[in-house]
Amino acid sequence: xxxxxxxxxxxxxxxxxxxxxxxxxxxxxxxxxxxxxxxxxxxxxxxxxxxxxxxxxxxxxxxxxxxxxxxxxxxxxxxxxxxxxxxxxxxxxxxxxxxxxxxxxxxxxxxxxxxxxxxxxxxxxxxxxxxxxxxxxxxxxxxxxxxxxxxxxxxxxxxxxxxxxxxxxxxxxxxxxxxxxxxxxxxxxxxxxxxxxxxxxxxxxxxxxxxxxxxxxxxxxxxxxxxxxxxxxxxxxxxxxxxxxxxxxxxxxxxxxxxxxxxxxxxxxxxxxxxxxxxxxxxxxxxxxxxxxxxxxxxxxxxxxxxxxxxxxxxxxxxxxxxxxxxxxxxxxxxxxxxxxxxxxxxxxxxxxxxxxxxxxxxxxxxxxxxxxxxxxxxxxxxxxxxxxxxxxxxxxxxxxxxxxxxxxxxxxx
Numbered sequence: 001x002x003x004x005x006x007x008x009x010x011x012x013x014x015x016x017x018x019x020x021x022x023x024x025x026x027x028x029x030x031x032x033x034x035x036x037x038x039x040x041x042x043x044x045x046x047x048x049x050x051x052x053x054x055x056x057x058x059x060x061x062x063x064x065x066x067x068x069x070x071x072x073x074x075x076x077x078x079x080x081x082x083x084x085x086x087x088x089x090x091x092x093x094x095x096x097x098x099x100x101x102x103x104x105x106x107x108x109x110x111x112x113x114x115x116x117x118x119x120x121x122x123x124x125x126x127x128x129x130x131x132x133x134x135x136x137x138x139x140x141x142x143x144x145x146x147x148x149x150x151x152x153x154x155x156x157x158x159x160x161x162x163x164x165x166x167x168x169x170x171x172x173x174x175x176x177x178x179x180x181x182x183x184x185x186x187x188x189x190x191x192x193x194x195x196x197x198x199x200x201x202x203x204x205x206x207x208x209x210x211x212x213x214x215x216x217x218x219x220x221x222x223x224x225x226x227x228x229x230x231x232x233x234x235x236x237x238x239x240x241x242x243x244x245x246x247x248x249x250x251x252x253x254x255x256x257x258x259x260x261x262x263x264x265x266x267x268x269x270x271x272x273x274x275x276x277x278x279x280x281x282x283x284x285x286x287x288x289x290x291x292x293x294x295x296x297x298x299x300x301x302x303x304x305x306x307x308x309x310x311x312x313x314x315x316x317x318x319x320x321x322x323x324x325x326x327x328x329x330x331x332x333x334x335x336x337x338x339x340x341x342x343x344x345x346x347x348x349x350x351x352x353x354x355x356x357x358x359x360x361x362x363x364x365x366x367x368x369x370x371x372x373x374x375x376x377x378x379x380x381x382x383x384x385x386x387x388x389x390x391x392x393x394x395x396x397x398x399x400x401x402x403x404x405x406x407x408x409x410x411x412x413x414x
Contacts, residue, residue: 006064007126008088008111009135015066016046016054024073025052029089030113037161038121041113045079045087053079056120088122097125098193099158105196110134112157125163128156187213191220203232215244218253227256230265239268242277246320248293248401251280255290288372289365291405292386292395295319298326301335301353305346308338321398323382327356334360334385334393362387365394373402 008030015023025046031053032039044054044067054069054077061068081087088111099106109131112124126134185193190209194202194217206214206229218226218241230238230253242250242265254262254277262281266274276294283289297319299308308325316322325338336356346355362385363372376384376399383396 005112005114005123006062007131007134008093008113009131010064011062011067011113012089014064016044017066017068018071018073019069020072021068022073024069024071024076027067029087032086032088032122034086036121038114038116038123039086039160040116041088041120041122045081047076051079051081052076062120092125096197097127097158097163099127105193106156106158122160124157124159126157130156187216188220190217194221195225199228202229211241211244215241219245219249223252223256226253230257231261235264235268239265243269243273246293247273247276247280247295248291248395251277251290252285255281255285283365286369287365288363288367288369288384288386288397289394291369291372291397291401292365293320293398293401294395296326296385296393296396297322297324298328298332298393299338299352301327301329301351301356303327303352304348305343305350305352305355306348308343308352309348320400321383321396324396325352325356326385326393326396327352328393331390332392334362334387334391336360337385360385363397364388369405372397373405376402 011027012029013026016025016027018024025048027044027046028051029045030041031043031045033042041056043056044059046052046054046067054067054071058070059067060070086092092111093108095108096105097108098104106127108125108127109129110126111122112126113120114123115121116123190205190213194205197205202225206217209217218229221229230242233241242253245253254265257265266277269277280289280292280294283292295318297312297316299311303311312322312325323340325340325343326334327336327338328334336353336358337360338352338356342355343352346352361375361379361381363375365386365388367386372384375381376397381399383398385396386394388394
């Protein structure tokens with residue numbers, strides 16, 4: 001066999017024949033060499049009760065029924081296995097890897113080998129049902145069964161090019177080989193993957209992310225996982241990541257930590273961010289104050305529409321939403337609100353105070369979540385301001401926060 005592919009499950013257990021055609025053992029496993037995109041099979045582990053090693057150069061013919069070799073029975077080379085080598089069955093089969101296209105964790109059910117430039121190489125991991133059935137049937141798999149698996153789409157191959165290099169002493173396949181690829185996924189997908197792996201692997205995966213991706217991924221995790229991740233982190237590292245997160249989401253994470261941990265992280269932050277989070281933490285979690293973000297786009301009433309547009313371009317990325325412009329005076333008192341739509345439809349030289357609405361729907365920091373959700377729903381708002389008793393703007397609650405709240409309630413009750 002020099003072309004096409006063969007699966008490891010189809011080769012395990014087949015006879016190994018010496019140069020005279022006598023059976024000298026059965027295939028037990030395959031040694032592979034690391035450092036290649038498609039790792040080469042370097043030797044075969046075979047034998048009956050005792051283990052022998054057969055260099056791939058000594059193979060004459062291989063197919064799904066037998067492996068014919070150049071060696072004689074008396075020339076067999078016994079081997080003592082260590083953890084330094086890499087064996088396909090022992091070290092790779094049944095391990096978990098991350099399917100970066102499906103953004104999920106899958107198990108390696110079988111492995112595809114192909115002849116590449118005269119050398120049998122590991123080319124794909126089969127994570128489909130076909131891989132399981134093939135292993136159950138082993139060498140008894142008939143050709144029509146093979147075709148049937150493929151026709152029904154039960155073969156689900158992940159190219160080894162997407163898996164990555166493997167190293168000796170591979171204890172767990174998944175994160176050792178896929179972290180770099182995982183880091184290219186959307187934070188929502190990374191969070192989904194993290195929820196499917198062990199805590200130790202979550203930590204490894206999270207540490208492999210750059211700070212911006214880590215911050216966005218942390219925002220997508222459920223509160224329990226957030227706490228477990230942050231509690232394991234160095235305080236300085238945790239403060240750096242929480243500073244990148246939207247303040248309301250960072251405050252939620254800190255609020256779920258122990259008082260000691262939260263204060264240690266806050267103390268490691270820059271003064272401005274620390275003060276902002278400390279203020280948010282003073283509000284009850286189930287109130288408007290506990291839901292709000294302090295990243296609000298504000299303008300002076302003297303701004304023209306042209307100046308407001310320029311400010312959006314300069315600083316709009318720093319706030320959670322730019323759909324509403326909040327017009328405040330020097331004491332931060334909210335004077336009015338101008339929607340982005342109204343802004344774009346106004347004359348460029350018009351004062352923003354001319355087009356703003358002064359009929360403001362707002363909530364107090366102690367307003368319950370239900371009231372916030374009710375007002376946003378009733379008036380079809382994208383965000384609602386949170387004002388203190390003197391009508392000073394403290395922050396806003398966005399419709400995203402309300403949707404998250406409703407989803408959380410729905411999931412708890414289904």
